[in-house]
């Protein structure tokens with residue numbers, strides 16, 4: 001009988017995160033066969049043969065792997081599946097081995113998802129890409145495909161990417177009221193979500209449209225960028241055109257008051273004359289969108305603070321309060337590191353000196369505030 005050695009297990013654990021397409025019925029039949037074995041060593045030797053097929057697909061003579069995705073198939077992360085098999089191979093009793101085997105079977109048989117995303121909780125280990133900590137330190141922006149990062153004041157694509165993976169399903173509708181260069185809609189395309197973006201600046205909106213169109217639309221979803229003022233735009237009629245009454249996710253990345261002045265327009269939030277009027281305008285956008293977010297669904301606000309005249313202005317928390325006044329509950333506050341702007345990088349020393357003299361800390365973070373719409377406040381369409 002073949003025995004497992006530790007170095008083999010190690011190789012498995014460091015295996016690249018590649019996926020494997022399996023014939024679901026055949027895979028489950030194989031597991032059921034193994035479950036019938038009553039002797040631990042025999043079960044292990046049979047499982048080892050099975051594992052070799054998963055590990056090296058070329059050894060497959062039974063049509064378990066190497067098949068097309070359509071039909072009765074399941075896509076699994078190979079490294080996770082091998083680790084699960086190794087756990088069985090390391091079991092000391094037949095009961096334990098069968099317990100792990102059963103767990104593997106159930107995870108494949110019964111996808112356990114909730115209403116707001118496509119994560120199969122039975123196989124939650126496969127989703128290590130999804131961040132669940134409240135501190136995000138991301139060293140590099142995703143600059144693949146249409147994510148050119150040309151717009152001053154954009155956010156990194158990983159923000160909408162992460163949010164949509166956790167708070168939307170394929171085919172859901174997403175609304176971004178400050179869509180700027182279209183980062184959210186490009187991600188929507190990639191992930192198979194429909195997206196509507198509102199942008200005040202028509203030139204920016206046009207450029208966003210062109211870029212979004214360059215992103216392959218393999219899920220055949222809709223991405224619409226509309227020029228308008230998010231405080232007053234008729235969201236109802238926009239959604240009606242698509243036969244929809246509401247969206248399943250809302251994301252807002254407003255100007256951080258006047259840090260970047262996006263246009264000369266008085267209805268641009270970055271042109272608000274005071275912090276109070278900025279907050280009032282922001283509140284109007286929240287009001288204008290609130291009825292169109294489906295009950296119990298999520299709203300992500302991406303915002304940073306500001307420093308002015310020797311004082312830290314907690315814009316993030318002020319905006320959070322505006323949202324909380326309006327029928328949302330707070331689910332999380334994520335603190336995300338901040339990419340240095342080129343201007344700041346060139347003046348790093350100077351800024352450090354200023355901070356030491358002025359008794360303050362340099363901004364290195366912004367917030368992603370996550371809200372959930374409360375129950376019972378459903379759409380009263382404007």
Ligand SMILES: C[S@@+](CC[C@H](N)C(=O)[O-])C[C@H]1O[C@@H](n2cnc3c(N)ncnc32)[C@H](O)[C@@H]1O
Pocket residue numbers: 151153154155156177178179180181182183184198199200201204228229230231253254255256262263267268269270
């Ligand atoms: C921080 S940027 C958003 C950037 C976007 N997340 C991206 O990745 O490109 C804020 C955007 O809000 C827009 N804006 C300001 N006031 C607005 C309003 N009343 N309605 C709609 N958009 C507005 C600005 O023109 C700017 O493009």
